[in-house]
Amino acid sequence: MRPFYENRHVLVTGGLGFIGSNLAIRLLQLGAMVTVVDSLIAETGGNPFNIDPVHDDPRLTVRTVDVRDVLAMERLVRNQALIFNLAGQVSHIDSMQDPFTDLEINCRSQLALLDTCRRVAPETKVVFASTRQIYGRVPEEQLPVDERQPPNPVDVNGINKLAGERYHVLYNNVYGIRTSVLRLTNTYGPRMLVKNNRQTAIGWLIRQVMDGETITIFGDGLQLRDFTFVEDAVEAFLMVGANDAANGQVFNVGAIEPVSLRELAELLIEVCGSGRFELIPFPPERKAIDIGSIYVDDRKLRRVLKWRPRVDMREGLSRTIDFYRAHRDEYWVLPAPATV
């Protein structure tokens, strides 16, 4: 990767967030000139501490800009060789409670970024972070789903992320702006959001188990998921960014093997050394947008780009817990003071 990324100008949107910051750190290791942009909206994944290991790297530029600020983004997009486009509203629940913010971030801002590339930076390549959420509920006999599965999003976030994907492919096909789409599953690892459950359940579970709280899982806990360790996801971004065979293409990014939520909880408790979990019925508003088991077929990514996941669940969880034990104060919400 170093020959490709060394001295290359790369923009990472959502770059103070979970995957974006891990990607930015890796890009700096590879010698890239990295600009990180993040809105740092409260309660989302953005956290300035995420780039602490590289904060004084002279090749790093950090800009607190909201991707909805089209003019500010235009200035940042000029002269970039690559854009890793990870800025997004990721909470399914928030997308139902405030569908308009989700639309602004996941549709309008994506379209604006692409249209800016068309106008001022047509040579820039864009890699977009999408989600397996766009598949929605998939009948068990159709699992694992590959990229040809007709999308069937079951929440506003899924609908809008799907539109965002399609804008990227459209601008590739019609305007020759090189774009690729990665459909991420459940990515986990150091720097993930753990102070609430807006980004992914696993972060919330990690915080609960470390705080000695009882983990609660909706339903019977047998729902299967792919859990991708963030280093493996970062590697997929880097490979896709460096290879024009990926242009105009959509790729699933999976894991070594699907794992049930119950197995996840058990492994987490084992790795952490303490903890307990319980199964509780779905609250109605969660049941309405629940999708059962889902895991993906990512053979396309493995075939075209020779990617494969390398970090297994036990190692990944262990490294994650080690990270939060070392940096707990940067990620935890302090408990409210006791009232007298």
Place this chain on the structure above:
Amino acid sequence: MRPFYENRHVLVTGGLGFIGSNLAIRLLQLGAMVTVVDSLIAETGGNPFNIDPVHDDPRLTVRTVDVRDVLAMERLVRNQALIFNLAGQVSHIDSMQDPFTDLEINCRSQLALLDTCRRVAPETKVVFASTRQIYGRVPEEQLPVDERQPPNPVDVNGINKLAGERYHVLYNNVYGIRTSVLRLTNTYGPRMLVKNNRQTAIGWLIRQVMDGETITIFGDGLQLRDFTFVEDAVEAFLMVGANDAANGQVFNVGAIEPVSLRELAELLIEVCGSGRFELIPFPPERKAIDIGSIYVDDRKLRRVLKWRPRVDMREGLSRTIDFYRAHRDEYWVLPAPATV
């Protein structure tokens, strides 16, 4: 239909446009209390003359409101039993030149209307006018396409209309707002936009042939399309609006049989009594978003709602040309005065 629609309060968005006005006129004939809302944006399909036959009907209310005006729409939505939701940006070309306006109208305003129903009018049923454009290019061997065909929109308009569809189905499934979606093909007939080619090619061809201009068709003219006469499309809206078996469902609306653009031109010239056409190569910006032949399988609508198209092409074109001969001044752009 009369027992269902008589005295029922019905809102038609885009109601001064082509299909909306025909629908409003028919609803008044059936005894409904009709509110028509239209933005009358220049160069689009809205035309106050479209409702001339009913303009003094006391059961008709006309409001010039843009669907992007969420608060004004909220006032109009209250107390409606049904909303026929036809307001949309329909030009594929415009959607590429100004993708943000298309997004505001076809995504944001749709989401706003549905969210307004959820908040203030949860009993209202909504019928949404979508388009077969969401299918994009379909390989010939997969024609005709039914509703299970994975969407593959090839322009911003198609992506946004698809998101609009999905919002409607989502609000049906999650919130119990009863919604149905009709995927229209090439609807034609009296009151269609003919002064430019923003809405549908057929209107533009009709104006050309009536003005003695040479009709130009891109490519070899063998591309097949469904042409639905507007009365048949209106009947589909009425049937879907009156039947809860359609809730949460998406239906193609087709025609008696697919017709090539060349056959269309020949029939049009024959019915008009004069005219000529020529085939010319695609301009690059049109080729980029051309979709070849497309026609739909509408057996679901025929099976579930017993709909079928009744007006054949010759009769439909004949009635259309008669209409524009009688009302030419209301639809034609006057030629620019000759310069000295």
